[in-house]
Amino acid sequence: MELQLAVLDKLHISAAKSLPMEVKLDPWGAVQIDDYSKLFEEFGISSFAEMLPQIDDPHPYMRRHIIFGHRNYGSVQRAMKEGRPFAVLSGFMPSGHAHFGHMMVMNEIIWHQQHGADAFAAVANMEAHAVRGISWELCRKIGIEDYLLSLIALGFQPSGHIYFQSENYPMRNLAFELAAEARFSEVSAIYGFSGETSIGHMESVMVQSADILHPQLSMFGGPKPVVIPVGSDQDAHIRLTRDLAYRMRRFLVEQREGYVSVRGKAASPQLMGGAEEGLKEAGYQVKRYEEHLDIPGNDLERIDELIREIEVKNGELGFLPPASIYHRFMTGLTGGKMSSSKPDSYIALTEPPKEAAGKVMKAITGGRQSLSEQRKLGGEPERCAVYEFLVFHLSEDDSELEEIYTACKSGRQMCGTCKKEVAERIARFLAAHQQAREEARGRLPEFGIKA
Ligand code: TRP
Numbered sequence: 001m002e003l004q005l006a007v008l009d010k011l012h013i014s015a016a017k018s019l020p021m022e023v024k025l026d027p028w029g030a031v032q033i034d035d036y037s038k039l040f041e042e043f044g045i046s047s048f049a050e051m052l053p054q055i056d057d058p059h060p061y062m063r064r065h066i067i068f069g070h071r072n073y074g075s076v077q078r079a080m081k082e083g084r085p086f087a088v089l090s091g092f093m094p095s096g097h098a099h100f101g102h103m104m105v106m107n108e109i110i111w112h113q114q115h116g117a118d119a120f121a122a123v124a125n126m127e128a129h130a131v132r133g134i135s136w137e138l139c140r141k142i143g144i145e146d147y148l149l150s151l152i153a154l155g156f157q158p159s160g161h162i163y164f165q166s167e168n169y170p171m172r173n174l175a176f177e178l179a180a181e182a183r184f185s186e187v188s189a190i191y192g193f194s195g196e197t198s199i200g201h202m203e204s205v206m207v208q209s210a211d212i213l214h215p216q217l218s219m220f221g222g223p224k225p226v227v228i229p230v231g232s233d234q235d236a237h238i239r240l241t242r243d244l245a246y247r248m249r250r251f252l253v254e255q256r257e258g259y260v261s262v263r264g265k266a267a268s269p270q271l272m273g274g275a276e277e278g279l280k281e282a283g284y285q286v287k288r289y290e291e292h293l294d295i296p297g298n299d300l301e302r303i304d305e306l307i308r309e310i311e312v313k314n315g316e317l318g319f320l321p322p323a324s325i326y327h328r329f330m331t332g333l334t335g336g337k338m339s340s341s342k343p344d345s346y347i348a349l350t351e352p353p354k355e356a357a358g359k360v361m362k363a364i365t366g367g368r369q370s371l372s373e374q375r376k377l378g379g380e381p382e383r384c385a386v387y388e389f390l391v392f393h394l395s396e397d398d399s400e401l402e403e404i405y406t407a408c409k410s411g412r413q414m415c416g417t418c419k420k421e422v423a424e425r426i427a428r429f430l431a432a433h434q435q436a437r438e439e440a441r442g443r444l445p446e447f448g449i450k451a
Pocket residue numbers: 089090091092093122124127207208211212228229230234
């Protein structure tokens with residue numbers, strides 16, 4: 001119960017914070033919050049709220065707790081702050097149209113790029129081909145038309161890396177190396193694979209792990225913190241990949257009671273010797289055993305770093321486990337989940353602005369049965385897909401949000417006018433975005449993409 005409340009509190013949007021305490025705010029609906037608190041408890045995702053004070057110029061998604069969870073984001077945040085190299089990467093499966101959910105991932109990539117990250121965006125055409133049966137040709141078309149043009153239009157810079165999985169051979173070679181460490185039983189337990197699952201599907205899982213780890217290859221400057229912005233549905237991939245990253249190490253470095261243990265994992269005698277020497281050079285006392293070294297004290301982090309460097313010097317990969325951030329999903333405009341099989345539930349980034357406005361006008365709101373009831377009871381913005389669009393995408397200004405929230409709650413605001421305003425904003429946003437997409441089209445070669 002305690003934890004539940006803490007989670008509730010953390011999921012409040014900041015705009016709502018200044019309202020009186022006794023107004024119990026639950027902007028996202030109890031069911032969803034239940035689900036998210038489960039993610040914290042059962043899967044070990046950490047709350048992003050604890051990171052926020054460390055970030056100087058947080059993205060509105062961060063400020064508004066739309067990004068609600070993370071793994072290991074501290075590694076990225078510290079690199080960002082200290083001006084050390086770090087990277088951001090995510091991938092897009094070229095099936096169906098890109099919608100506002102995909103745009104969130106794009107904006108998260110771009111924000112990190114603007115804050116110093118080496119940025120990577122994958123078009124997951126191997127996955128789409130193997131899992132969804134989409135032809136290579138169509139993958140290319142959808143990848144460019146629906147995803148890459150929007151990514152560039154939103155501000156992705158050519159200093160970053162855009163690639164199609166099938167064309168990235170260093171990444172594909174890494175996928176094979178990772179596959180050599182992954183077990184059929186664990187991977188099938190995670191993804192529910194059976195004897196009927198195609199090998200290609202299984203390979204695409206390794207390819208996704210390789211996507212995530214390949215910014216740490218020496219061709220990109222070696223091991224570094226990497227953040228993967230995704231929806232929480234992708235967490236299984238992240239956990240598996242973090243595990244594989246550990247397995248690719250040649251040493252297991254662990255804190256024990258009063259000493260740090262450095263255990264070789266099939267490390268060659270040369271590598272063992274190199275590690276011992278390197279540690280001694282750095283001023284550590286080292287006790288050498290056949291397959292491990294013990295170093296008195298508690299200097300885990302620095303020793304791990306040192307050992308990683310020694311691994312890399314000897315041609316090993318020395319991966320850091322990747323970090324991740326998780327954003328909440330938007331509700332569909334028709335209530336329930338956004339789904340590509342329900343075209344009225346979502347708005348595509350390529351949709352004619354008028355059509356999109358029409359969907360907003362038809363959307364499920366948190367309004368009451370009648371106007372008089374709404375005046376009396378107030379609306380329920382926390383259950384309103386229209387309000388959610390504002391929070392996620394269409395209002396830059398927290399105080400404006402707060403105004404709309406209280407106006408709705410207090411029964412001063414009626415859904416008709418509110419929807420009309422949001423519909424207009426969406427139409428305006430899409431018109432501008434689509435113009436930027438057309439400008440991006442001419443710039444594709446700057447990103448190494450042949451149209
Ligand atoms: N599997 C992801 C999806 O279904 C796409 C993806 C491919 C991806 N490679 C990735 C996501 C790497 C994050 C990181 O949307």
